[in-house]
Amino acid sequence: MRIVLVGPPGAGKGTQAAFLAKNLSIPHISTGDLFRANISQNTELGRRAKAFMDAGDLVPDEITIGMAKDRMEQPDAANGFLLDGFPRNVSQAEALDEMLKGAGMKLDAVLDLEVEEDEVVKRIAGRRICRLDSSHVFHVTYAAPKVEGVCDTCGGELYQRDDDSEATVRNRLEVYHTQTEPIIDYYKSQGLLVTIAALGEVHEITKRAMDALKK
Template structure:
């Protein structure tokens, strides 16, 4: 299957993408991974992206699109893929459509993970990360450490990252509503969108997603 995954920050896209890609036996292609790979490998696109990032500027759409198209040209994506974080706006969505049309293929579906805005703020603003290892993540409500402010894994101090502060989270949501949410309407015009609730246990959300995608496959 060829799928685009969309949803606001805090919807659990990364988590669901990993499970879905494994269940569907297709590569999970995330924008973050594309940037890291191109920069670490020193590709021309990576050098361009790094120059913009080092200057504190947004990476232009053309650079991101180039990275995505290069990745989609890889042999493991020939039988399908799951795109996470791309396309980020309508310009990128149109570019993806043009790429797919040129290769004689189409998207099978656009999976929209729906989460109420207050829940997004609660999820992200409540995160606490270990200063010793950022992979150790807790939550003031959903995953409390045994001792307040102390990492269960290594005893390190837990803190709130600056990007997780409520005002920063709401700003990220504003950017999502302004730039990315319009692609949902764009894809609805192509009858590609399936919307599911991203509330509840991870396994429940994954089952909803798989059921929704199975319905798309059978249409």
């Protein structure tokens, strides 16, 4: 299957993508991984992307599209893939359609993880990270430490990252609404959109998505 996963920040796309890709035996292709791989391997696209990133500029669509195309042409993606973070706007969605059409392929579904904006803010703004070990992550509501502000595992101080502040989260949501949300209507008009309620336990959301794909 060839699937695109969309949804606002905090909807759980990364977590669901990993589970769905494993269940469907297809590679999980995320924009973040594409950039990291191309930059670490010093590819031409990676060098071009890094130049924009080092200057604090957005990476142009053509570079992101090029990276995605190269990755989707790898042998492990021959029988399908799950795209996470790409396409991020209608121009990229149109480019993806052209790529697939040129290869005699098409998307099977676009999964939209739906979650209320206030819930997104609550999920992200409530995160607390250990200063001694960033892999130790807590949440003031969903996974509170035994002692407020103290890591259960190593006793390190827990803090809120600047990226997780409510103001930053709401700004990220605004960017999502402006740039990415229009692809939902784009795919809906093609009859590809499948909306999944992204509230509940991780396995429950995965089951909803798998059940929807079977239909």
